[in-house]
Structures are given as structure tokens and as C-alpha cells.
Amino acid sequence: MSEVATDKQLVVEPAGGRPLTGRLRAPGDKSVSHRSLLIAARAAGRSRIRGLSNGEDVRHTLEAVVALGAGVERAGAELYVEGGPGRLHEPEAVIDVGNSGTGIRLLAGFTAALDGMTVLQGDSSVARRPMDRVVVPLRLMGVQVDGREDGKFPPLVVRGGKARAIDYTPTVASAQVKSAVLFAGLGAEGVTTVHEPVPTRAHTEEMLAAAGGEISVDDEGNGRRITLRPGALRAGEIDVPADPSQAAFWAVAACLTPGSDLVLEDVYVGRGRAGFIDVLRRMGARIELAGEDPVRHTADIHVASGPLRGTDVGGAEVPSLIDEIPVLAVAAAFAEGPTRFSDAAELKVKETDRVASTVELLQALGARAEPAPDGLVVHGGAGRPLKGGTVESYGDHRIAMAGAVAALGADAPVTVNGWDATATSYPGFEEDLRACLRR
Ligand code: S3P
Numbered sequence: 001m002s003e004v005a006t007d008k009q010l011v012v013e014p015a016g017g018r019p020l021t022g023r024l025r026a027p028g029d030k031s032v033s034h035r036s037l038l039i040a041a042r043a044a045g046r047s048r049i050r051g052l053s054n055g056e057d058v059r060h061t062l063e064a065v066v067a068l069g070a071g072v073e074r075a076g077a078e079l080y081v082e083g084g085p086g087r088l089h090e091p092e093a094v095i096d097v098g099n100s101g102t103g104i105r106l107l108a109g110f111t112a113a114l115d116g117m118t119v120l121q122g123d124s125s126v127a128r129r130p131m132d133r134v135v136v137p138l139r140l141m142g143v144q145v146d147g148r149e150d151g152k153f154p155p156l157v158v159r160g161g162k163a164r165a166i167d168y169t170p171t172v173a174s175a176q177v178k179s180a181v182l183f184a185g186l187g188a189e190g191v192t193t194v195h196e197p198v199p200t201r202a203h204t205e206e207m208l209a210a211a212g213g214e215i216s217v218d219d220e221g222n223g224r225r226i227t228l229r230p231g232a233l234r235a236g237e238i239d240v241p242a243d244p245s246q247a248a249f250w251a252v253a254a255c256l257t258p259g260s261d262l263v264l265e266d267v268y269v270g271r272g273r274a275g276f277i278d279v280l281r282r283m284g285a286r287i288e289l290a291g292e293d294p295v296r297h298t299a300d301i302h303v304a305s306g307p308l309r310g311t312d313v314g315g316a317e318v319p320s321l322i323d324e325i326p327v328l329a330v331a332a333a334f335a336e337g338p339t340r341f342s343d344a345a346e347l348k349v350k351e352t353d354r355v356a357s358t359v360e361l362l363q364a365l366g367a368r369a370e371p372a373p374d375g376l377v378v379h380g381g382a383g384r385p386l387k388g389g390t391v392e393s394y395g396d397h398r399i400a401m402a403g404a405v406a407a408l409g410a411d412a413p414v415t416v417n418g419w420d421a422t423a424t425s426y427p428g429f430e431e432d433l434r435a436c437l438r439r
Contacts, residue, residue: 010400010419010430012407014385019259019305020436026247028053028240029268030425031175034061034102035207036238037081038110038183041070043211044084045235052079052240055397055425057100064107067091068114083235085187090116094155097122099351099395099424102176105134108156109180112143113187115161121154125351125395131156133172134180140166141184141192165190165230172346173319175200175272178226182208182215185228192230197223200319201272206297211236222316241268241298245398246426248276248324250436252331253405254303255285261304262436270297275320277301279328283308283335310337310380318343323350325375326358326402333367334409335380344375351424352396361391361399365406365414388412397421401429 033053038061040047052058062079066072069089071082097103097120104120108131111118121127127148135151144159145151165188170177178194182204185192205226208215214229247264254260269277269289281287286306289299308331313321321328325341332339341347347354355371362369365386368379388410393400400421407414422429 008418008420010404010416012404012414012416014410014412015257015408015437018437020250020254020257020262021260022436023263023265024250024432024436025265026242026250026267027055027426027428029243030055030057030245031102031201031203032207032240032268033058034106035179035203036240037061037065038106039207039211039233040081040235040238041065041068041083041088042085042186043233043235044086045082047081047083047235047238049079049081049238049240050077053243053425054427055423056098057103057424060096060098060100061103061107064095064097064103067093067095068111088114090114091118094119094121097126099123099125101126101129101351104154104156105131105176105180106183108134108138108145108158109183111158112138112141112145112160112163112184118158118160120156120158127154129153130349133170133174133177137166137168137170137177137181138184140168141188143184163188165192167193169195169197173198173200175204175319179204182226182228186213186230188230192228194226195220195223196226197221198316198319199224199272202270206270207238208233239296241296242266244268244273244276245323247301249327249401249405251276251280251287251301251303252327253408255280255305255308255331256334256409258305264301264303266298267301268297269299272320275317276324276328278317279311279313279321280331282311283331307383308335308380310335310339312340312342314340314342314344314375322346323398326354326361326398327405329358329362329369329376329378330402330406332378332380333362333369333386333406334383336382337380339378339380340372341375342372347375350396352394352399354396354399357394357396357399358402361403361406364389364391365410385409385411388414390415390417393418393421395421397424397426401426404429404433
């Protein structure tokens with residue numbers, strides 16, 4: 001597997017009888033954070049964003065909206081964004097999205113609606129990620145987009161400003177593709193329609209509606225149809241909920257560390273994000289939701305330790321837990337019986353090939369796991385500890401954090417090589433781990 005160069009290591013000791021307890025708030029949701037910045041940049045006036053993700057991926061999107069003309073001011077935990085179509089302009093330099101596939105794909109759609117040329121590039125992982133999934137619909141909208149290998153890979157060059165609406169069904173179940181088309185549609189002539197045979201996370205629709213966008217979402221078969229009219233957005237206040245994809249690491253850690261009893265606060269559990277909770281419950285985990293907020297789609301997740309059993313994960317639930325599969329695979333390694341992840345070929349085109357990197361991680365710690373054509377199979381050890389050793393993140397934040405969670409249930413320390421990758425989404429993971437074990 002090819003890798004992004006990272007140099008930091010973290011040695012994680014087994015939990016060894018120390019349970020995870022207390023309350024924890026995972027960082028601000030990454031998907032919501034990217035969209036908060038883009039929507040606030042497009043909305044005329046001053047928006048206030050509270051609880052933005054503090055990871056590198058979102059910092060890159062913040063720098064991108066500044067390069068595109070938005071004004072940004074920090075005040076403690078709050079961020080003020082001065083936006084509006086009148087402020088936005090062609091950037092003077094190449095925009096660097098860092099490690100963020102979401103950043104580059106959403107920005108491709110966003111800049112398609114702006115006059116001028118934008119060049120988007122990222123690190124060596126982003127350079128390998130498929131871009132044709134957004135380039136194809138943007139070209140159908142009449143936008144000139146180019147990239148390496150005729151638009152298959154970054155850097156991308158977007159010449160925006162004259163988009164026209166399309167009626168489009170993405171070829172992959174991807175919220176990033178849907179969102180790129182909708183962001184482009186904000187400035188396009190006509191009504192943009194996206195059909196989703198398999199629904200994906202709904203942040204863009206929810207947040208555009210909250211900002212006064214003329215958007216409607218209707219059921220269509222087992223999926224959904226989203227219709228958007230171009231128009232102005234209004235500035236407002238955005239409270240970013242805690243990230244379910246980050247909360248999932250703690251949920252699994254609490255499940256497999258005896259005596260644990262942990263509350264994960266204010267987590268987004270809305271459409272397309274809470275699949276990991278259903279899977280862990282199917283595996284026998286003790287998980288309760290409390291304090292549900294139907295407007296913000298949030299809840300506190302209460303997790304207690306207990307034995308797990310294997311399950312099958314596949315079909316329409318996959319987009320709702322795609323980012324959680326590495327850590328669910330760790331849970332599966334402690335379960336009784338096999339767990340099969342299928343319909344998950346998308347794993348191969350994430351920050352790393354997560355079929356390969358997850359299987360390698362589990363095998364390095366003595367678990368039985370193997371790749372499958374569209375996912376992976378993990379043969380659980382029925383609660384037996386994993387062995388200590390060294391795992392490689394290959395520059396993938398979620399693989400690094402999955403390694404740290406696996407280490408809690410090992411019988412000797414685990415060294416995670418490339419721990420610095422966690423800065424892309426969760427710079428405080430190590431600190432939060434220490435805090436949960438200390439209480
Ligand atoms: C995201 C969508 C998902 C997910 C990614 C974030 C988003 O990707 O894996 O981490 O914010 O829209 P796809 O849309 O490519 O499935």
C-alpha cells in the first residue's frame with residue numbers, strides 16, 4: 001500500500017482493567033463543518049458558527065473560503081463569517097485542500113457557481129482519489145472542469161460561472177457528489193434535481209433549507225429526490241453538533257473495555273449518520289440515546305461495555321456508516337462469530353484503501369480478517385484480547401484511531417505509526433483517551 005509520509009508514533013497501553021467513564025464531547029462534525037463554511041461564505045451578511053471541527057481538513061476549507069473572498073474572524077469557540085455572492089471572487093493562488101476528499105469535491109461544486117478559475121489540489125492521498133464522480137455532472141452542467149487523466153484525478157481546474165441546472169442520478173451513493181451538484185446548482189440557471197436511489201447523509205439539504213435555500217426533498221422509491229432552485233442564502237447561526245464518526249471510536253472502545261460506562265454528548269444522529277449505532281446494537285452492545293433534539297438531530301449516546309456477537313453489514317445501510325467500518329471491524333474482532341462487511345467497495349477509495357489497511361491492522365494484532373470483493377470479513381475472537389504490536393496508519397486518520405481503540409483490548413502495548421494523521425479530523429484524540437481512562 002502506498003502511503004502519505006507521517007512520522008509520529010503513539011504507543012497505546014491496553015486498558016488493563018481501567019474502564020472508560022464519564023462524559024465526552026467529540027469534536028464538531030466534519031461534514032457539517034465543511035458545509036457551514038461554504039454556506040456562510042455564500043450567504044449575504046455575517047454568520048456565526050459555533051463548535052466547528054478543529055481538524056486540519058476543515059482548516060483547509062476555512063482557508064479556501066477566505067481565498068475566495070469571505071471574511072473570517074475568530075472569537076473564542078465562535079467563528080464569524082462575512083459572506084455573500086458579491087464578496088466572492090476568483091482566488092489568486094491555488095487552493096490546497098490538504099488530505100480532504102470532502103473539501104476538494106464540495107469546493108469543485110461551490111466554485112462551479114462562481115465566475116473565474118479555481119485550481120484545487122491536495123496531498124498525495126487526495127491526488128489518488130477519484131474526481132470523475134464530480135467532474136462528470138459538473139461538465140453536464142456546462143462547467144469547464146479539468147484534471148489529470150481528463151478529470152479523473154486532482155489537481156482540478158474549475159472555470160465556473162455559467163452553470164445550467166441538471167437532472168442527475170449519481171453513479172455512486174455519495175453525499176459528496178450530491179452536495180457538489182447542489183452547490184453548483186445554487187448559481188445555475190434552472191432547477192437542479194438529484195435522485196438518490198440509496199440515501200446518503202443529508203447535511204447539505206438540511207443546512208441549505210435552514211439558510212433559506214429553495215430546496216425540497218421527496219421520497220422516491222427506496223431513495224430520495226432533491227430539488228433546488230438557484231437563489232440567495234441568508235446568513236445565520238450554525239451550531240455544529242459532535243461528530244458521530246468520531247463518537248463511534250469511543251462507542252466501540254466503551255463496548256469492549258470491561259466496566260465502561262460512557263456518555264457521548266450532543267452527537268448528530270440524523271439521517272445517514274447513525275448506522276453504526278444500529279450495527280453495534282445488532283452486535284448486542286448496550287447503547288441508549290437520551291435528550292434527543294429533533295431540530296438539531298442530536299442526542300447523547302450512552303454506551304456500556306458488554307459481550308458482542310458478529311453480524312452482517314451491507315446494502316442501503318452502508319453509506320450511513322462507511323467511515324465507521326474500520327472501528328466497527330475492531331469491534332468485530334472481539335465479537336463471537338464472523339462479521340461480514342459487504343457492498344462497501346467505496347472503502348477502497350477513501351484516504352487509504354481501507355479494505356487493505358483495516359485488514360492489515362487487525363492481522364498485525366493477531367485477529368483473523370480477510371478482504372472480500374466488496375468489503376471484508378472479520379472472524380471474532382469472542383472477547384479474547386488481541387496481541388500487542390505495531391500498526392501503520394498509512395496517513396489515514398481513521399486507521400490510526402481504530403488502531404488506538406484496538407490497543408485498549410490488547411494484552412500488550414500497541415504502537416501506532418503515523419499517529420499525526422489524526423490531526424486531520426481529531427487533534428485531541430489522545431487527550432480525550434487519557435481523560436476517559438483517568439476518571
Ligand atoms: C462525506 C461523505 C462520505 C464520507 C466522507 C464525508 C461528506 O463520502 O465518507 O468522509 O461530508 O459528504 P462519500 O460521499 O464519497 O461517500
